[in-house]
Amino acid sequence: MSKVPADASNSAQIDYWNAAAGKTWAQHQDRLDRQIEPLGLEAIRALAPLAGERMLDVGCGCGQTTFELAARVGVAGHVTGVDISAPMLAVAKTRSVPTDAAPPEFLQLDAQTADLGHGVYDAVFSRFGVMFFSDPTAAFANLRRALTPNGRLAFVCWRPLQDNLWMRAPMEAALPFLPTPTPADPLAPGPFAFASADRIRSILSDAGFAEVTLHAFNTSIGGASLDQTVNLAFRVGPLGAVLREKPELRAAVSGYETPSGVLMPASVWIVRAQAS
Template sequence: MSAENTTPPPNAAQIEYWNKGGGAAWSNYHDLLDRQLGPLGHEAMRVLDLKAGEAVLDIGCGCGQTTFELATRVGPTGSVTGVDISAPMLAIAEARAPHDGAGEIEFRLRDVQTDDLGIGRYDVAFSRFGVMFFSEPTVAFRNIHRALRPDGRLAFVCWQPFSSNPWMREPLEAVRHLLPPSEPPDPLAPGPFAFADPDRVRGILTDAGFTNIDIASFETTLGSGSVDETLAVTLRIGPLGRAVADQPERLPELAGPVRAVLERYLTSNGVQIPASAWIVRALGRQE
């Protein structure tokens, strides 16, 4: 009789989160999230300077908006592989209609840290907020590095610290007195702010074999459209969403103070709250 292997995979907690509560919230609100995050993903695509016919890896592609946009940019002779650990989010990605004139698209349920991504298959690796959740980031980026051709390029967008992101900080502060006290999160733990320190990011990429690392600040404003649309996302995604994920009955009580914050940022272009991200780029080898 063979002994059963009960060791959980290194990213077990994230796999559970993105296949259960987190994955469900992102799946339900993916249209509004795409509107909110679209411009930040476009900035990371812009610095990649994609060329027709290139093969692209979309890391943590989620519900697939960026995968389709990348496929449009590389055109019909190019291809994009979207990889993610979330089955429900990939199901949404697979159901999206392809854009005219886009390259070939495939989606794969893969853990970027532990699964085989192939060797030298991709010209480019990209991610919109999909690289901050690895238990061992250097291992994951070594795997990404191995999947790139020797002259491959990497670009991703990740968040600067919570304190530099009023769009997440101000709604949470407005309701903190209504929430149970909580310990400050470990800044190195997998999560939205794990790559907030650019020195840490530079060290991880260097150890993984990347060169010519450039980390640029991208300061912008964002929202999901109207106050109601942005409120729906703010109450369910990000630090506030996580804090109340298992208490949906509290949402009506929290909605008032959060709505008051969002109304202060209402413009003719919908809600627009300041946000700060890093646009990180690197090469597979020294140029």
């Protein structure tokens, strides 16, 4: 496996996705995939993959979308998944290849700094893998270089936390039991770094993309039992275990229980653009 190039600027994220976060995602991959699959499928629909195309899946993690793309481009096409997280890529490599698809390639690379080639991909895709760059404009310029002229980009990212009750409700319920958090920089690398439509447009335009469209997509995600949802929401180590026991926290999630499991509101941007 290729090594992540030494780059101080993304080193905090490289550490994070190879330690606690990467291990949690690898361990709970099936439940997380189930939760966010409909959001990735909406972005795949926006990308409209064609048989025979070459595609790059950025921040592919445990690989669910890489295989979904591989099934769409078929044996004549090819998909490469890149990610900085060794534990998540290890899961990706164990998944079975769909019938009528070529096996995807998985590379451990920093999508911001690695040489991804020039004009080699018809399309670049990401499901929640592009909000963690220390220099988003440089990262998207790197992705644009890897695209053919007029190559397509589509990704899904979170809209603001206040519109994402699946995360906000458990977080707010946990706050009284936690030390007061230090206010975070809303533009720092993290899940909500691309919550602003204006910021996305400006980054993509500076990176050389045109015809940028953003579509707000709201739906309910989840579908797991109440116990599974509480476990996943408060899953982090011994602190998570303490929180899971609190009835107040269970109540934050139980209000969303339906006959099809716990379904909580989620709100994302489906972003589409073209290399210019």
